[in-house]
Amino acid sequence: MAISGGTGSFGSTMARHLLERGVERIHIFSRDETKQDEMRRQFNDERLRFFLGDVRDESSLLPAMRGVDYVFHAAALKQVPSCEFFPQQAVLTNVQGSHNVIRAASMAGVKSLVCLSTDKAVYPVNAMGMTKGLMEKTAQAFARNHPESQMTVSVTRYGNVMYSRGSVIPLFVKQLMDGKPLTLTEPTMTRFLMSLAESVDLVEHAFTHAEPGDLFVRKAPASTVEVLARAVAGLLGVDDPEIRVIGIRHGEKLHETLLSREEMGKASDEGDYFRVPLDARSLQYELYFDGEESSIARDDDYTSENTQQMGVEETKALLMKLPEIQQLLTER
Numbered sequence: 001m002a003i004s005g006g007t008g009s010f011g012s013t014m015a016r017h018l019l020e021r022g023v024e025r026i027h028i029f030s031r032d033e034t035k036q037d038e039m040r041r042q043f044n045d046e047r048l049r050f051f052l053g054d055v056r057d058e059s060s061l062l063p064a065m066r067g068v069d070y071v072f073h074a075a076a077l078k079q080v081p082s083c084e085f086f087p088q089q090a091v092l093t094n095v096q097g098s099h100n101v102i103r104a105a106s107m108a109g110v111k112s113l114v115c116l117s118t119d120k121a122v123y124p125v126n127a128m129g130m131t132k133g134l135m136e137k138t139a140q141a142f143a144r145n146h147p148e149s150q151m152t153v154s155v156t157r158y159g160n161v162m163y164s165r166g167s168v169i170p171l172f173v174k175q176l177m178d179g180k181p182l183t184l185t186e187p188t189m190t191r192f193l194m195s196l197a198e199s200v201d202l203v204e205h206a207f208t209h210a211e212p213g214d215l216f217v218r219k220a221p222a223s224t225v226e227v228l229a230r231a232v233a234g235l236l237g238v239d240d241p242e243i244r245v246i247g248i249r250h251g252e253k254l255h256e257t258l259l260s261r262e263e264m265g266k267a268s269d270e271g272d273y274f275r276v277p278l279d280a281r282s283l284q285y286e287l288y289f290d291g292e293e294s295s296i297a298r299d300d301d302y303t304s305e306n307t308q309q310m311g312v313e314e315t316k317a318l319l320m321k322l323p324e325i326q327q328l329l330t331e332r
């Protein structure tokens with residue numbers, strides 16, 4: 001197994017999970033030698049091997065892919081505001097870098113590659129989402145253009161992963177601990193919420209079930225940021241937190257979309273997941289004339305506004321399942 005972006009929170013959680021499941025060997029590929037060193041010490045496991053490189057440099061990827069059956073591609077520029085200021089950097093890492101990962105994996109004889117995407121790739125309004133959308137297209141085009149390939153490429157799309165580094169929940173926790181007001185961009189803004197453990201499940205689901213070009217989404221509930229803020233405050237014993245509305249940031253949407261209505265029209269419901277198969281037709285559309293009236297998707301988008309909405313108590317219950325929150329509450 002190889003993980004690009006293996007020293008990020010997602011990559012390292014995935015690595016820990018796979019080691020617990022008895023995987024033979026994991027190649028961690030990333031740019032950051034310091035994080036690699038920290039991870040090497042922290043894990044202290046012979047089955048981990050570290051490869052320094054950058055997805056922008058295809059030649060640095062090949063050694064990490066050699067002898068590997070499965071690749072999880074998580075390396076990305078993913079901070080929305082910074083990608084707004086440096087969109088070209090997002091193109092290089094998220095689009096060109098993903099193309100390099102796919103090529104290198106295919107050349108190395110990898111069996112299955114899962115690319116990590118985000119709800120921000122759907123109807124994108126920011127550079128991070130646009131480049132992640134192009135990553136998805138690159139993966140799907142590989143599957144369509146290489147039907148003879150022995151490698152299955154698939155995509156998993158997520159909403160917000162709770163407590164991920166630099167995200168709003170740890171920020172709210174810090175603000176509460178420091179006795180400062182909670183900064184809300186826009187109280188009615190909604191986000192899909194999922195845990196890191198659920199995201200890992202989705203990747204495993206993709207590795208075990210994907211057909212070439214499949215896209216997988218995990219169903220998730222959502223809350224408004226105000227509900228989320230009040231839930232975090234309530235867990236820390238602050239029933240009526242001081243709130244300051246700071247306004248929407250560069251490139252932000254009010255609501256996110258995990259699947260467009262066109263995708264919903266094609267999706268199969270697999271319990272906790274939706275699977276959207278690849279449209280594998282060639283450009284000769286007349287070949288596919290089936291004599292029936294054209295069917296236009298009548299479904300709705302699957303959004304953080306129309307999914308299950310959680311109130312404060314439900315959100316608290318969800319947060320209570322997070323190891324970070326449990327630790328925080330026992331330390332207090």
Ligand SMILES: O=c1ccn([C@@H]2O[C@H](COP(=O)(O)OP(=O)(O)O[C@H]3O[C@H](CO)[C@@H](O)[C@H](O)[C@H]3O)[C@@H](O)[C@H]2O)c(=O)[nH]1
Nearest residue numbers: 078079080118119120159160167168183184185186189225
């Ligand atoms: O001081 C703050 C900061 C953020 N928010 C809001 O909180 C929500 C979540 O924000 P944040 O945790 O920063 O996540 P997003 O900007 O939604 O993006 C995250 O979630 C994406 C998945 O949708 C990932 O791809 C990104 O990498 C990750 O940064 C958003 O509605 C923000 O407007 C506030 O209300 N106050």
